[in-house]
Amino acid sequence: MVKNIAVIRGDGIGPEIVEQALRVLDRVAELYGHTFNYTDVDMGGCAIDKYGDPLPEHELQKCVNSDSVLLGAVGGNKWNDVPGHMRPEKGLLRLRAGMGVYSNNRPAKIWKQLSSASPLKKEIVDKGIDFIIVRELIGGIYFGEHKTEGDVATDVLTYSESEIERIGRIGFETAQKRNKKLCSVEKSNVLDSSRLWKKVMHRLAEEYPDVELSDMLVDNCAMQIVKNPAQFDVIVTENMFGDILSDEASMITGSIGMIPSSSLGSTTCGLYEPIHGSAPDIAGKDVANPIGTILSAAMMLRFSFDMSKEAETIENAVSAYLDAGYRTADIMSEGGKLVGCKRCGELIIEKLRKG
Ligand code: IPM
Ligand code: MG
Numbered sequence: 001m002v003k004n005i006a007v008i009r010g011d012g013i014g015p016e017i018v019e020q021a022l023r024v025l026d027r028v029a030e031l032y033g034h035t036f037n038y039t040d041v042d043m044g045g046c047a048i049d050k051y052g053d054p055l056p057e058h059e060l061q062k063c064v065n066s067d068s069v070l071l072g073a074v075g076g077n078k079w080n081d082v083p084g085h086m087r088p089e090k091g092l093l094r095l096r097a098g099m100g101v102y103s104n105n106r107p108a109k110i111w112k113q114l115s116s117a118s119p120l121k122k123e124i125v126d127k128g129i130d131f132i133i134v135r136e137l138i139g140g141i142y143f144g145e146h147k148t149e150g151d152v153a154t155d156v157l158t159y160s161e162s163e164i165e166r167i168g169r170i171g172f173e174t175a176q177k178r179n180k181k182l183c184s185v186e187k188s189n190v191l192d193s194s195r196l197w198k199k200v201m202h203r204l205a206e207e208y209p210d211v212e213l214s215d216m217l218v219d220n221c222a223m224q225i226v227k228n229p230a231q232f233d234v235i236v237t238e239n240m241f242g243d244i245l246s247d248e249a250s251m252i253t254g255s256i257g258m259i260p261s262s263s264l265g266s267t268t269c270g271l272y273e274p275i276h277g278s279a280p281d282i283a284g285k286d287v288a289n290p291i292g293t294i295l296s297a298a299m300m301l302r303f304s305f306d307m308s309k310e311a312e313t314i315e316n317a318v319s320a321y322l323d324a325g326y327r328t329a330d331i332m333s334e335g336g337k338l339v340g341c342k343r344c345g346e347l348i349i350e351k352l353r354k355g
Contacts, residue, residue, distance in 0.1 A: 006041045011280070012075065044092070048079055068268075100264050110130070124230075129229045131232035132247045136164075168204045181232075225252065255287070257274070321348050324337075
């Protein structure tokens with residue numbers, strides 16, 4: 001198959017981690033006889049420097065017209081003082097909205113090889129950590145009105161029933177393919193938008209009788225994720241709660257550097273990115289962990305290109321790499337053979353075997 005992939009290297013460690021993911025994709029293409037064409041897209045701080053805009057329309061169009069988008073990370077201290085509507089992160093939000101990718105899937109799964117890298121007690125980790133956060137990605141407070149007038153700043157949080165319903169369905173469908181447990185997370189003791197969220201989830205539940213729906217307040221959920229993560233199968237939640245909970249969930253699996261994500265809307269053209277940021281402090285030092293991006297590329301193969309075997313080939317290679325004891329600095333806590341970003345990519349490529 002021939003696929004056209006828009007590639008956003010971005011800022012900070014973005015270029016170096018994306019480079020490794022592309023090398024892995026190239027090798028997979030060779031093994032399975034596919035052709036992946038890459039189109040570079042400028043987004044984030046680098047686009048501000050080049051065009052004075054974090055995502056000019058012509059760059060967004062390259063993404064919309066691609067078969068899927070692979071993204072490293074954007075942002076950095078250099079652009080901290082630019083006005084809010086021009087920040088690098090604004091490019092990312094515009095991209096998500098422009099592509100219409102309302103459903104963000106963030107797995108929290110502990111690799112058996114990394115169980116001692118989790119900050120949780122062994123008896124909690126041993127019960128298992130394997131759940132998915134389905135995060136609404138193009139609504140809520142991120143996309144409400146933002147304004148500062150004098151000494152008062154305002155950010156507006158709005159959700160419509162239809163926005164909640166479409167992400168709710170993804171939550172139920174994701175649970176149907178797993179252990180059939182869906183936990184809807186909100187703050188219905190305080191927020192109107194959360195009360196609407198809960199109402200819509202319960203209405204939808206009638207259409208998915210095979211899925212067991214539970215409700216949880218977001219503050220309690222933050223606690224339960226560290227107290228008893230084994231209770232979760234699929235969590236569905238709104239944009240900002242999902243942002244916060246997915247960082248927490250990634251940490252209990254050992255490292256945020258390992259976690260990929262997929263974002264999809266109503267077409268197969270998806271956005272694939274690691275959930276970590278651009279880590280400017282370690283940029284260009286060849287120490288970043290490229291696995292989150294490499295696994296995001298695997299998700300792209302599975303969810304957008306229907307190439308499950310190829311995706312598994314990548315996931316198995318990552319597992320074999322970890323089995324062999326190699327570790328980037330972020331997951332070195334319990335020892336291992338220290339490798340840099342580039343070497344990590346090379347070793348994973350060496351372990352790629354056609355399934
Ligand atoms: C994420 C990031 C982004 C978000 C930032 C960079 C805008 O934290 O993907 O989780 O908040 O969505
Ligand atoms: Mg985040």
